[in-house]
Amino acid sequence: MLYLIGLGLRNEKSLSLHALDVLKSSERIFLEGYTSKQVDFNLDSLKGLIGKNIEIVGRDFVENTENILSLAKDEDVALLIAGDPMVATTHIELVLDAYNSNVKVEIINNASVINAVANTGLEIYKFGKITSIPFTTESFMPETPYNIIADNLSIQAHTLCLLDLRLEESRFMSFKEALNYLLSLEKKIKKEVISEDSLVVVCAGLGSEKERIIFGKVKDVLQQDLDVFPQCLIIPSKLHFIEEEALKRFSLKNTDKTSD
Ligand SMILES: C[S@@+](CC[C@H](N)C(=O)[O-])C[C@H]1O[C@@H](n2cnc3c(N)ncnc32)[C@H](O)[C@@H]1O
Incomplete structure (x- = not known):
């Protein structure tokens, strides 16, 4: 067996x-x-x-x-x-x-991380296709994560982005690397999927005693440091008022707490 x-x-x-x-x-x-x-x-x-x-x-x-x-x-x-x-x-x-x-x-x-993202207060039924953000090289810079976020936003679905890891090297992608990669794809593809003012949810160590969730604008979240791994990132779509209320618990003080 x-x-x-x-x-x-x-x-x-x-x-x-x-x-x-x-x-x-x-x-x-x-x-x-x-x-x-x-x-x-x-x-x-x-x-x-x-x-x-x-x-x-x-x-x-x-x-x-x-x-x-x-x-x-x-x-x-x-x-x-x-x-x-x-x-x-x-x-x-x-x-x-x-x-x-x-x-x-x-x-x-x-x-699984797939159900633990519900700890954010985002409605699990409102997630769309999941994407993975890989470690990139000069010759490997896939646009798929950006396109999946765009597709999900078009049907008002949230996107869970899983972040690459190489356990044999004890290497985990951080939410900052992932966000910077998505911003670089925005500069290239220009479909207005993500900007420094977009609201995002960062999750680290979900389901553990060290769990950290941060909700805020990309530019503010990028100022934060999190040394708990693994991490993942959520690009929320339009928020229901209960989701907004739930996310407020994790918002950065200087963040505008509404989404449109
Ligand atoms: C292949 S996926 C998940 C696999 C696993 N079998 C599961 O069910 O959770 C691995 C990715 O999920 C995310 N992840 C896994 N555990 C996590 C956690 N506790 N908190 C945040 N993200 C997590 C990370 O982005 C990681 O690179």
């Missing part, structure tokens, strides 16, 4: 009791170490809680699915994934390959 287990967002104590039972009876336990990270992740505490060794694996191991599936044919194998195990673009391939190889799979869901 192959178990895909969500770790949740905070730390090892975010594991469900069912997940803990499964882990205690699994023969091999792997931790997928490239799509996301819990805010207060501590490998030794996790090992202590489960009382077993945990092997950290990278993209090659998870995406060349025959390795893990050949193990799961004969024994119980668990793959731990930060957040929810299915909120990552590649894990469905593992599930499909397991299905085609007659390996049974159980998915154990957990909290």
Whole structure:
């Protein structure tokens, strides 16, 4: 049996009791170490809680699915994934390959950044397509995030922007890099999607004790420093008055608190 287990967002104590039972009876336990990270992740505490060794694996191991599936044919194998195990673009391939190889799979869901953005007070049903902002180079500066925000704004939907990370280098994109990239795309594409006066919501360490949410104009938010990771960014569309009231809790003092 192959178990895909969500770790949740905070730390090892975010594991469900069912997940803990499964882990205690699994023969091999792997931790997928490239799509996301819990805010207060501590490998030794996790090992202590489960009382077993945990092997950290990278993209090659998870995406060349025959390795893990050949193990799961004969024994119980668990793959731990930060957040929810299915909120990552590649894990469905593992599930499909397991299905085609007659390996049974159980998915154990957990909290994800996708539902924790509701902590801002923004209505979860009013989010549109999610986008990712990647680390750029001179030869790789995709316009997709900008275009997705434009499309979402055209249907009055909020946009969640996930920010790139390279866990093997302990490198996380900050909301400032993401905002500056979107401003640079605005200068180039000029569809009036974002400006220094646009209202944005910055989220860091959602679902953890260190959670920080900031609501304000781009120019004011860019003056702030946040050293909690992972971070994400929300470009809100037209706000309902309850959303406005909820966001006021996180607004910067000198910010105009209305949106249009
Ligand atoms: C592939 S996504 C999410 C994967 C994860 N399986 C989940 O369900 O949350 C990873 C991105 O989500 C965002 N993210 C993840 N956890 C976060 C948190 N606790 N607070 C803010 N943003 C977070 C970051 O932008 C990060 O780069």
